[in-house]
Amino acid sequence: MTAKARAIVGRWYSIPLLLVVWGAAVASGLVQSRLLPGPGAVWDALTGETANGALVYHAGVTVSRALTGFLLAVLIGIPFAAAMARSPLVGNLFEPIFFLGYPVPKIALFPVFTYIFGIGTPSKVAFTFLECLYPIVVTCYFGFSGVQTRLIWTAQNCGASRMTILRRVILPAAMPSIFSALRIALPVAIVVVVITEMIGDSIGLGYYITIWSTRFRFANVYAAIIVIGVCGLVLDQAVLLLRHRIVHWQRERA
């Protein structure tokens, strides 16, 4: 075995090891196979439910809800954070709401959202919007307020208009913070949608998990959990890719 192959095995052995231990524990009857079906059963559920479209459909519902709420929060939160950071009046008016409200577990408000927006998609999207808005506004606020004053002075000296300064100086300077805000908010969006779907809905991956666990078909539950993980991973990679293209002057290793 070459050194390179040995290094790869040394880095990645734990996932196959876990699968083997899992399979052996289930096959030997050491753990109740009802609660923890073997890897094979989960794989069958994953491929079967993907092939008949059930998982694809529910994943589509969950992801589209998460993305809608997330994008709304991005569209409203980033200009809002810029206004808070650049205007003392707006900042003073809204700082306490965002900074004192930040550690408050907003999930407690979800029951109220179901009354206002109904139990379906609108309440989930609205709630995802709220949950994403906080990290986006707070993180971007620091990005916008941390723009070095001498950069703005330089631009003013060169005769740039306010709009040009905003677009060509402030926005690029805040871009890294904006992307860290997106990376914080995106997993929040997915978690929140799944949680609210588990609390009450008839579509979406959260519902899928709840319904199949009440029917004691845990292979399907684990399959859905894997799908959620893959969705989260893909979306995060998409944000990283976007960051890599847009913030080309400050590339980090992914």
Next chain:
Amino acid sequence: MRINWRIVQNWIVPVVVLVAWQLFGGAGMLPRYLSTPSAIVEGLWEMAATGELLAAVAASLYRVTAGFVLGTGGGVLIGLAAGVVPAVRHFFDPLVSFLYSIPKIAFLPIFLLLFGLGHGSKIAIIAVSCFFPVFIASRHAVLAVNRLLIWAAQNMGAPARTVFFRVIIPAAAPQLFTGIRIGLAHAFVVLFAAELIGSKAGLGTLIAYGEEWVRFDLMFGGIVCFAALGFFADRLLLAIRQRVLKGQIIGTEEQVVR
């Protein structure tokens, strides 16, 4: 006396919202599910008088504390070990990067069957949810410690134990606290979801009951309590952090987020 306009402006939005809520609600112009602030206070008082509120707060607080301590403790210990020992790191890294993107709340139905509707299932799911952010922060914190500091200590003949406790831990502490703070936020979210989905006690259950009995004042009372609990837990953590880190947090973002 000079008026501090900054503070006046800070209070405008919350006060206007509360007053408008009370006035419009009192005039019957808001939907029935938006109880007025005064009704919420009365509802809170009513629940406090019967002792229901205290029992619910105690149950929620016990669960979130036990789960948070278990998850954070495990996350810090294993995370530090992963930072220091490459073998531990190589074992946990693939597993964590795979499991991290999964919302841990998805395991709730399984935990409910394993540990029942009582405290056990909530503590377990909270512990699992806290573990991941804390583990990742601890692992990265150790690896981000300036090598020069470690070499300097080693050069002066410090044994591995001293290097670990006197160099690595203090240098990693700020990032550790960042991870722990994220873990605390996760703990409250998961606690609420777990209590709403399957539970017989706690604030989340109280809120669900308020909804079922169409007593919106009680529902909002529970919400206010839960929000306050989460808020003060975070403040407590920040206060501890301030004591532990003393001079280390000057000029960081956390100092600004009061």
